[in-house]
Amino acid sequence: xxxxxxxxxxxxxxxxxxxxxxxxxxxxxxxxxxxxxxxxxxxxxxxxxxxxxxxxxxxxxxxxxxxxxxxxxxxxxxxxxxxxxxxxxxxxxxxxxxxxxxxxxxxxxxxxxxxxxxxxxxxxxxxxxxxxxxxxxxxxxxxxxxxxxxxxxxxxxxxxxxxxxxxxxxxxxxxxxxxxxxxxxxxxxxxxxxxxxxxxxxxxxxxxxxxxxxxxxxxxxxxxxxxxxxxxxxxxxxxxxxxxxxxxxxxxxxxxxxxxxxxxxxxxxxxxxxxxxxxxxxxxxxxxxxxxxxxxxxxxxxxxxxxxxxxxxxxxxxxxxxxxxxxxxxxxxxxxxxxxxxxxxxxxxxxxxxxxxxxxxxxxxxxxxxxxxxxxxxxxxxxxxxxxxxxxxxxxxxxxxxxxxxxxxxxxxxxxxxxxxxxxxxxxxxxxxxxxxxxxxxxxxxxxxxxxxxxxxxxxxxxxxxxxxxxxxxxxxxxxxxxxxxxxxxxxxxxxxxxxxxxxxxxx
Numbered sequence: 001x002x003x004x005x006x007x008x009x010x011x012x013x014x015x016x017x018x019x020x021x022x023x024x025x026x027x028x029x030x031x032x033x034x035x036x037x038x039x040x041x042x043x044x045x046x047x048x049x050x051x052x053x054x055x056x057x058x059x060x061x062x063x064x065x066x067x068x069x070x071x072x073x074x075x076x077x078x079x080x081x082x083x084x085x086x087x088x089x090x091x092x093x094x095x096x097x098x099x100x101x102x103x104x105x106x107x108x109x110x111x112x113x114x115x116x117x118x119x120x121x122x123x124x125x126x127x128x129x130x131x132x133x134x135x136x137x138x139x140x141x142x143x144x145x146x147x148x149x150x151x152x153x154x155x156x157x158x159x160x161x162x163x164x165x166x167x168x169x170x171x172x173x174x175x176x177x178x179x180x181x182x183x184x185x186x187x188x189x190x191x192x193x194x195x196x197x198x199x200x201x202x203x204x205x206x207x208x209x210x211x212x213x214x215x216x217x218x219x220x221x222x223x224x225x226x227x228x229x230x231x232x233x234x235x236x237x238x239x240x241x242x243x244x245x246x247x248x249x250x251x252x253x254x255x256x257x258x259x260x261x262x263x264x265x266x267x268x269x270x271x272x273x274x275x276x277x278x279x280x281x282x283x284x285x286x287x288x289x290x291x292x293x294x295x296x297x298x299x300x301x302x303x304x305x306x307x308x309x310x311x312x313x314x315x316x317x318x319x320x321x322x323x324x325x326x327x328x329x330x331x332x333x334x335x336x337x338x339x340x341x342x343x344x345x346x347x348x349x350x351x352x353x354x355x356x357x358x359x360x361x362x363x364x365x366x367x368x369x370x371x372x373x374x375x376x377x378x379x380x381x382x383x384x385x386x387x388x389x390x391x392x393x394x395x396x397x398x399x400x401x402x403x404x405x406x407x408x409x410x411x412x413x414x415x416x417x418x419x420x421x422x423x424x425x426x427x428x429x430x431x432x433x434x435x436x437x438x439x440x441x442x443x444x445x446x447x448x449x450x451x452x453x454x455x456x457x458x459x460x461x462x463x464x465x466x467x468x469x470x471x472x473x474x475x476x477x478x479x480x481x482x483x484x485x486x487x488x489x490x491x492x493x494x495x496x497x498x499x500x501x502x503x504x505x506x507x508x
Contacts, residue, residue, distance in 0.1 A: 010122070013056060088111065178301065182338065203261055207294050210243070403498070455483040461481070479499075481497065
């Protein structure tokens with residue numbers, strides 16, 4: 001069923017047809033009304049319509065699933081944060097009212113009720129929720145932009161290290177992708193580590209800093225084509241403690257989750273499960289799970305990538321070497337995750353291998369950063385990044401929107417997690433203009449491209465109707481975007497950020 005975009009939507013849940021009819025008579029002139037005669041039907045409606053519903057009027061005593069059970073399920077799935085609930089019931093015991101508020105209802109109305117009171121309280125709830133949604137959208141946009149900047153800063157710093165290391169610059173990107181895939185498989189297999197999606201995001205971002213301590217290692221060792229001497233290898237091993245030490249030079253942010261995770265990754269990503277790693281010889285679960293996962297990702301990419309001292313192994317050979325213990329001992333659980341995620345890893349790394357990094361520009365950055373022997377040039381950007389992280393972490397939350405971020409120079413499109421699941425795509429699309437045909441017609445793509453190019457730095461905003469294909473079904477929506485321009489004397493078109501709103505099945 002296609003929902004109207006003009007009226008707010010209210011779901012009335014009550015096993016009494018008479019009670020539903022009374023509420024419908026009060027509200028149908030101003031709202032689009034949906035009905036459910038029990039809790040099971042209510043949850044089905046929530047599943048069907050999601051956050052297109054603006055309000056639920058919920059009875060307590062119902063067959064199959066009662067009102068409190070509906071609240072519990074909505075709370076568990078976090079949909080209660082998106083759809084406000086007014087409890088309407090003749091159960092007026094204080095214990096029921098208190099329990100309803102504790103479970104998250106916005107209001108509680110006792111029967112028999114006054115028509116004008118019901119209408120007024122419904123309007124008050126809807127107005128309040130609308131203001132909250134508007135505020136949340138402002139905050140979400142802020143978080144999206146700040147998190148993008150934080151990730152960009154970390155990636156610049158880590159790529160600097162990669163180019164000092166004489167590598168392609170893809171190692172950071174590969175380790176980050178493998179880390180994310182392994183963690184997603186890990187939480188499907190066990191809740192042993194109590195990892196949330198927020199934790200996974202932090203570990204994935206922090207993984208980019210795993211080798212930041214290599215900035216202290218002489219280039220003659222980093223780029224030596226042959227085998228390192230024992231003395232050189234001992235020096236190389238110090239990058240673990242140097243990375244941790246570098247991050248400890250930012251004392252004001254030591255309680256920040258990102259810094260804590262980055263420190264443990266830097267120090268312990270070369271530890272091994274049997275205690276034969278370095279620098280501390282940690283064994284088993286003494287090694288933080290963040291460092292355990294990055295160690296697997298780091299080894300896998302090192303094996304499958306060409307280095308100044310070795311040729312690249314095939315994906316299959318690398319997997320077998322890790323499973324056979326040729327690269328040290330890893331936990332059996334992570335080895336299972338690696339096997340399960342292997343095809344996804346191959347696909348992801350093969351796509352990323354087409355990305356071209358501009359080595360000259362990054363080497364210029366290396367010169368700027370590494371001229372400060374005591375790391376001042378590296379510390380200041382980290383301080384700024386962590387300050388932004390601190391400012392925005394309270395507001396960090398996943399928005400159920402199809403958001404995107406297009407970088408023209410690299411032709412990379414980032415998609416919000418919710419949007420990527422909706423489209424069935426990765427959150428990062430490389431050479432995206434070659435892949436848009438999966439969900440968009442060429443005429444629509446060309447229209448958007450022309451609109452982007454028609455903007456100016458003074459007038460960067462774009463709004464247009466679009467059509468996209470989601471799981472074989474054509475949907476209509478509204479594209480809202482801001483085109484990004486450089487602040488040079490002759491502005492350069494850099495890309496765009498935006499979102500698609502009001503998605504519904506096309507009626508044409």
